[in-house]
Amino acid sequence: MKIVPTQSSPFVIATRESRLAMWQAEHVQALLRNAGYSIELLGMTTKGDQILDRTLAKVGGKGLFVKELELALEEGRADLAVHSLKDVPMELPAGFELACVMEREDPRDAFVSPHHATLADLPQGAVVGTSSLRRQVLLQALRPDLKIEPLRGNLDTRLRKLDEGQYAAIVLAAAGLKRLGLEDRIRHAFEPGEMLPSAGQGALGIEIRAGRDDLKQALAPLAHTPTWLTVTAERAVSRAMGGSCSVPLAAHGRWSGNTLRIDAAWGDVEGKTSLIRATAESDGVSDLASADALGVAVAAKLKAAGARVSTAS
Ligand SMILES: NCc1[nH]cc(CCC(=O)O)c1CC(=O)O
Numbered sequence: 001m002k003i004v005p006t007q008s009s010p011f012v013i014a015t016r017e018s019r020l021a022m023w024q025a026e027h028v029q030a031l032l033r034n035a036g037y038s039i040e041l042l043g044m045t046t047k048g049d050q051i052l053d054r055t056l057a058k059v060g061g062k063g064l065f066v067k068e069l070e071l072a073l074e075e076g077r078a079d080l081a082v083h084s085l086k087d088v089p090m091e092l093p094a095g096f097e098l099a100c101v102m103e104r105e106d107p108r109d110a111f112v113s114p115h116h117a118t119l120a121d122l123p124q125g126a127v128v129g130t131s132s133l134r135r136q137v138l139l140q141a142l143r144p145d146l147k148i149e150p151l152r153g154n155l156d157t158r159l160r161k162l163d164e165g166q167y168a169a170i171v172l173a174a175a176g177l178k179r180l181g182l183e184d185r186i187r188h189a190f191e192p193g194e195m196l197p198s199a200g201q202g203a204l205g206i207e208i209r210a211g212r213d214d215l216k217q218a219l220a221p222l223a224h225t226p227t228w229l230t231v232t233a234e235r236a237v238s239r240a241m242g243g244s245c246s247v248p249l250a251a252h253g254r255w256s257g258n259t260l261r262i263d264a265a266w267g268d269v270e271g272k273t274s275l276i277r278a279t280a281e282s283d284g285v286s287d288l289a290s291a292d293a294l295g296v297a298v299a300a301k302l303k304a305a306g307a308r309v310s311t312a313s
Pocket residue numbers: 084085086087171172173174175176200201202203204
């Protein structure tokens with residue numbers, strides 16, 4: 001017999017209305033429904049979805065995607081928000097917390113192109129679309145001749161712009177393409193050694209108002225501890241570097257056995273190709289505090305090698 005949890009009213013998931021955000025919210029909805037909970041969705045459009053003609057760095061940063069969802073939580077219109085962790089600022093506002101981090105999808109960046117198999121196949125000076133400073137700097141480090149042009153919008157919009165011929169290739173997160181059944185668009189998945197992913201890429205986090213123990217209990221079975229530890233270390237690198245989308249910064253963790261290794265790369269916006277890299281590993285990462293400390297240690301190495309802490313928000 002299934003034990004049905006007691007709920008005074010359905011839990012409401014606040015979600016952006018892009019196909020990817022909806023997929024992610026519906027995924028969490030399905031998991032919680034399977035566990036016997038009653039779950040509804042509240043779709044909303046955020047500023048980050050509306051403003052498409054400027055880079056995120058110029059319009060106010062990643063927080064744009066999450067602020068409106070947090071307002072819905074604050075006003076009691078919704079109970080939880082499912083986020084791509086990559087888009088979640090390092091510090092949550094007071095009164096909010098991450099209730100859980102789920103198992104990571106593919107964290108790699110994907111090379112997508114109608115006519116070229118990978119970066120090395122692109123002709124001299126080809127136009128590659130991305131608005132991510134991290135991707136721009138890492139691409140230029142591999143191929144200084146490429147012309148990087150801005151590309152914003154949801155996944156479908158970005159793929160349409162590629163197909164219309166505005167770019168020879170674009171770079172997207174493999175995770176988003178896979179979730180939407182668009183895996184066949186991936187021509188090449190960059191290994192972390194080629195193009196280091198962003199902190200949190202491919203992982204989903206669920207945000208709630210602090211103190212909602214009923215929700216924490218419901219969400220606990222969705223948590224994936226190895227992912228949570230990894231992304232905590234990655235996000236600690238970003239936090240310690242003052243990371244935001246106006247700084248090219250990559251941080252990526254991998255387990256081998258009991259050892260967690262974090263690689264990071266920091267780019268100078270002005271210098272464009274001067275990448276600073278650092279690595280640290282630990283076999284003693286078993287709680288969020290030690291994961292955080294590992295990330296801070298990587299950031300200290302970046303700083304010692306000349307990376308500067310950003311003060312921009
Ligand atoms: N910045 C937008 C964004 N936020 C999360 C993903 C992909 C899914 C994920 O990383 O979990 C994407 C698209 C992309 O970078 O191509």
